[in-house]
Amino acid sequence: MxxxxxxxxxxxxxxxxxxxEKMDIAVKNGKIVKSVNERKAKVIDATGLTVMPGGVDIHTHIAGAEVNTGRLMRPEDHVKxxxxxTALTRSGVGYSVPSTFVTGYRYSKMGYTMxxxxxxxxxxxxxxxxxxxxxPMLDKATYPLLGDWWFVLEYLRKGDLTECARYVAWMIATTKGYAIKIVNPGGLESWGFGRNVRTIDDQVPYFGITPRDIMCGLAKVNKMLNLPHTIHVHTNNLGLPGNYLTTLDTMRALESVATGDKPVAHITHLQFSSFAGNDWGTMRSGAEEITKYINAHNHLTFDMGQVIFTDTTTMTADGPFEFTLYELSGHKWVNSDxxxxxxxxxIPFHYKRNNAVNATQWSIALELALLVKDPWKMFLTTDHPNGGxxxxxxxxxxxxISKRARMATLKKCHKKAQKLSLLPSIKREFTLYDIAIVTRAxxxxxxxxxxxxxxxxGADADIAIYDINPEKIDIAKKYKAVRRAFGSxxxxxxxxxxxxxxxxxxxxVDGRTIWLDVKTAEQVKVDEEMKRRFKEYWTVEYDNYPVFDHYVKVSCPLTIKADV
Amino acid sequence: MVVVKSVTCPICGSLCDDIELTIENNEVVKVKNGCALCESKFLGYKGEHRIKTPLIRKDGKLMPVSLDEAIHKAAEILANANYPILYGWSSTSCEAQRIGVELAEEIGGVIDNTAVVCHGPSILSVQEVGIPTCTLGQIRHRADLIIYWGCDPWSAHPRHLERYTAFTEGRFEKSDWKGYIQKVKAAAGKKKIESAVRRGVVKRPKAQPMLQHELVNAPPPTLMKEGRKLIVVDARKSMTAEMADYFIQVEPNKDYEVMQAIRALIRDQELDVDKVGGVPVEYLEEVADAMVNCNFGVIFFGMGLTQTAGKFRNIEVAISLIRDLNKRTKFVIMPMRGHFNVTGANVVFTWQSGYPYGVDFSLGYPRYNPGETTCMDILLRGESDATLVIAADPGATFPRRAVEHMAKTPLIVIDPHMNATAMLGDVVIPSAFVGIESEGTAYRMDHVPLPLKKVVDPPKGLLSDEEILRRILEEVRAIKAKKMREAEAA
Structure with a gap:
């Protein structure tokens, strides 16, 4: 090597x-080491360059049934x-729903590795x-959607957390997943009959359980299983005016599970859950209230879900929300329960500067990022491709990193959004250190x-080097140069x-697929009863359900020992 | 003797995965749970039409050759071609399809699958208006209104009703199997009485079958029924229609009008005509009423909608109807995909290239323009200069002019059987049956991936589609590298 x-x-x-700090980084056998033999090693002269760990993206829709249907449905997105x-790389298409190879190449070109x-x-x-x-080019992992799975709903209703935990462990290992993903808890099951839940205390039809029970239950299960990540939550009422109240309720509900300063939940693409106002006409930012709460508590992390002014494709497991978007836009609509x-x-979606709601959304994400004092709680995403x-x-x-940059964009936005935006009052500018936190560390x-x-x-030798000389340039002023450097x-x-x-x-390179092999003391019993139940719930056989080992090209299981 | 359980059946898009096979001496001797199609495949795949050895056409005759020779010849044809077509793909595994796309890209060819002559129009409509759909289990658990339009699952997807729709037991909806049995019994009783009448036991005038014009004049039956309702709309009274609770016979090629009329009705608009597409408006009102009042409805559609007049416009209006209905209740729609892995071909092509079929790599990047970059159109324009056909039989199904051009240019066929296309081929490479003699993955009509099992060994010397394609791809690369070296040397 x-x-x-x-x-x-x-x-x-x-x-x-x-x-x-100016320093050398040594690499051997794919890992960071203390030192290498300078004469033998290949030397990269990084003088005047910025060196960071490889980028990590906590939330990006790049693969699977939903993404692929998005690809299928948008030839007009591909042609542009x-x-x-090339001799080294496969062909493909890009933009909002790129083909798989192009996805890997483009992330890698930006210095991302996971x-x-x-x-x-x-x-x-x-x-x-x-x-x-x-x-290619990336290590990856994927979160199974478990918030509306009937097994979870039934065991949580019974109050049988241990059994619930065993099944969740079984499911994560069976699907080779990495974390518990919860989307509009209770809402998706209700959507099976075209309904939805509106508060975290609404009953889910036929199941006698509330979103609050689901989230708190799974947060507890997550702890019992010692999973490396927290529960990953997409809140109820996402994308609707006034939903910041639901988000606050959600965050408060999860306080009950928290112990110490350890996070117990990740609220994903928070921008979409931080709308104040009563309807689209009065919609404004709820970022101030939300960040006030997050600054005062330590049990949460979140990612931005930044909106980019462009044509993109929204896709989420939140079927009822996409239906709302369909009703709003009349655009082509895919639903897949x-x-x-x-x-x-x-639904394809075009975010426009001169639309008050879209421009406010753009502003909300930045307000969230800038108003949260601790950068370790906040991560940079667009919820690709939902925000852009x-x-x-x-x-x-x-x-x-630059107030000047955001003000330049804000100036071109809808007048109403400009007036409502908190951005003019925020002075904070991220340093490269902050950027390294929110994009990787x-x-x-x-x-x-x-x-x-x-x-x-001992760390994986996943490293990104950017052409930025922090001694020579003031990044807030030369933000365009920084933007170019991070793009390539x-x-x-x-x-x-x-x-x-x-x-x-x-x-x-192929990159690995990281997944959790969660070991519970007592495992789920796979007997005839389980197979019969399986047959009742699904239309496939138990034997054909798991993701077998050969479905993962470069498999990297992490063994987790659970407390149950 | 070994019993293999949970085998996925490699026939139709229903992809039943509960088949039990009994294997004796490397042969399937018994099939449990399968339909007639399933049994005939598992018991009959070793028939007389099986190709036993690779063949190359020499002096107008197909002659047996070694596998290496056949693969080299195939690679040579493809490497030297300017605008080759790789067609078929719907009856093979996703693993083979993946290599297919790579091969198409390597040789700058066009890759197309059989969707182009079946549900291609459905895909075009999805690209126009999207599609509200779901997996089949949702229908089993929730649907209380099931509509089959322009398709006959009883014949083409025999276990569809029993596994996924009207005759299956769901969490919220019960099976209507009993109702169907009663109906069959009643029909049998009626037949007995009729036969008694014929034999003169009871003196009564003979009952005439209802004619179209009488149907029109008769008052419409109402759809009064508790629980699941099954409606069939078709141009003829198919087997599925026989067991439906309500049947609407549309004049051929008039589905578009009927669908639009229902769209108007569910928006509470009055129709000024008495009949649409040969169907009295009262019938359509009954159906519209059932649609609006159901809790969860579904329309399955088949070739009767995609390949009749209007083509993709038919599907577009069908999907638009579903979009409208979702403002009133929960409704979904799903194409009845035919071949067991035609869905998989669309899925694989899409994740690798962005496009579901008719993908043209001749410019070095994927391009898609149905009508221009689709197999049939290229053949009819006579533009291609080589064809590879795998897991399909266009020689038997394409128009004559297209087949003529295909036969005129070098033709490579990969198939387990000596089908019509293979007979026209210049290089014929026999392959193992995927799902019986080799493993892989296939996608059900609702995009659920299922594993295909290898239950017996293939005949000696036969490789899987995946392996054959991989070797062709390697050979193509070797030939191209050699050419490059020669060009540099010169």
Whole structure:
């Protein structure tokens, strides 16, 4: 295996408290080591460059049934962005729902090395894994949707947390997943008959359980199983004016599960859950109230769900929300409910600056990011492709590091949104250290990925090098240069190999699929009774349900010992 | 003797995965749970039409050759072709389809699957208006109104009703199997009485079958029934229609009008005509009423909608109807996909290239324009200069002019059987049956992936589609690299 020495770069490694110090990073056998033989090793001269751990994305829809239906439905999205085959890389299409290969290449070109695919219907888990196998350059993991799974609803209603935990453990290992994903808890089951839940204390029809029970129950289960990540929550009432109250209720409800300062839940794409106002006409930002709460409590992390002004494709397991969007827009609409488990929907969407609601959404995400004092609680995402395509991340970085950048965009926005926006009153500008937290270190920490997101000895040698000289330029002023640099990494190093140089792929690697093999003391009994129940609930046989080992190209199981 | 349980049946888009096979001496001897189609495949796949060895056409005759020779020849044809077509794919595994796309990209060809002649129009409509759908289990558990339009599952997807729709027991909806048995009994009783009448036991005038014009004049039957309702709309009274609670006979090619009329009715608009598409408006009102008043409804549609006049416009209006209905109640729609993995072909092509079928790589990136980049159109324009056909038989189903062009240019066929296309082929490579002799993955009509099992060994020397394609791809790359070296040397 090659040895690598990255010399003299400005290193930003927040987990190890390194803030822009000039230092060398040594790599051997795909891991960060103390030192290497300088004469033998390949040397990268990083003088005047910024060195960070490889980027980690905690929430990006890049693979699986939903994403693929989005691809199928949007040929008009593909034609404007085509990618040629080269000697090294496969061809494909890009923009809001890129083909799998292009997804891998584009993330890698931005210095990302690990992504989390957040919504996998367990029944269609094989599909997700097949696509992840065809997503090169990255390590990846995926979250099964468990919040409306009948088994969970039934055991939680019975109050049998232990049994619930066993089944959740079984499901995560069976679908080769990584975390418990909850989407509009209770709402998706209600959507089976075209209904929804409106508060966290509404009853789910036929199941006698409330969203509050589901979230708190699964948060407890998550603890019992010692999962590395927290529950990953998409709140009720997402995308509707006034929903910040539901979000506050949700966060307060989860307080009951919290102990100490450890987070117990990740609220994903928080922007979509932070609308104040009574209807679309009076819709405004609820970021102030939300961040006030988050600043005063330590049991939560969240990601932004930044909106980008462009044409994109919204897709979520929140079927009823996509139906609302359909009613609003009349656009082409896909709904896809999955038996016993979840639902889903897709609608193309164009976020426009001169639309007051869209512009306010853009502002809310930035307000959330800037008003939360502790950057370790907040992560940069667009909820790709819901808020916008992931390749717009450098734009968000520019808005975060530079008041000038965000004011330049705000000036072009709808007048009403400008007037309501809190951005003019916010002075805060992120440093590169903050950026390193919100784009890699914080995400890796929240995910419990011990070998990712930092450059300490023993970490995976996933490294990004950007052409930014923090000594020479004032990033807040030269935000455009910073934006360019983050869009096209000088080097991306994956497992100790240079895979991107000057923004071009120089080596094709597969990347691993990380999943949890959760071991409970007593495992789920697979007997005839279980198989019969299985047959009743699903239309496939028990034997054909699991994601078998050969469905994962490069398998990387993490064994977790549960408390039950 | 071994019994293999939970086998997925590689025939139709229903992809039943509860088949039990008894294997003796590397042969399937007994099939449990399967329908007639399933049994005939598992018991009859080894028939006389099986190709036993690779063949190459020499002096106009197909001659047996070694596998290496056949693969080299196939690779040579593809590597030298300017605008080759790779067609078929619907009866093979996703693993083979993945390599197919890579091969198409490598040689700058067009990859197309049989959806182009069946549910291609459905996909075009999805690209126009989307599709509110679900997995089949949702229908089993929840649907209280099931409509089959332009399809006959009893014949084409025999276990569809019993596994997923009207005759299955769900959490919220009960099976209507008993009702059906009663109906069959009643029909048998009626027949007995009629035969008694014929034999002169009872003196009564002979009952005439109801004619179309009489149907029109008769008062419409009402759809009064508790529980699940089954409606069939078709141009003829199919087997499925026989057991339906309500049957509407549409004049051929008039589905579009009927569908639009129902759209108007569910919006509470009055129709100024008495009949639409040969159907009295009262019948349509009855159906519209059932639609609006159900808790969960579904329309399944087949070739009777996609390949009749209007084509993708038929599907577009059907989906639009579902969109409208969702403002009143819960309603979904689903195409009845035919081949067991035609859905998988669309899925795999889409994740790799962005497009579901008719993907053209001749410019180095994927391009999609049905009517231009689709197999049939290229053949009819005579533009292609080589064809690879796998897991399909266009030689038997395409129009003559298209087949003529296909036969004129070099033709490679990969198939277990000596079908019509293979007979026209220049290189014929026999393959193992996926789902019987080799494993893989297939997607059910509702996009649920299921594993295909290998239950017996293939005949000696036969490889799976996946393996054959991989070897062709490697050979193509070797030939191209050699050419490059030669060009550089020159």
């Amino acid at each position: 090659t040895e690598l020495l990255i010399k003299n770069g400005f290193v930003f490694d927040p987990i190890n408290g390194i803030n822009g 962005d085509v990618v040629r085959k 992504i989390m695919n957040p919504s996998m219907p367990p029944l269609e888990a094989k599909h997700t894994h097949e696509e992840l196998n065809d997503t 999955v038996e016993t488990e979840t639902s889903g929907g897709i 395509p992931f390749f717009a991340y450098p734009k968000i970085i520019a808005w975060l 914080g995400q890796a920490k929240a995910l419990g990925l011990k070998d990712k997101g930092h450059l300490g000895v 990494a000088a080097y991306t190093i994956k497992d100790g190999e240079i895979v991107v140089k000057d923004g071009e792929i120089v080596k094709h």
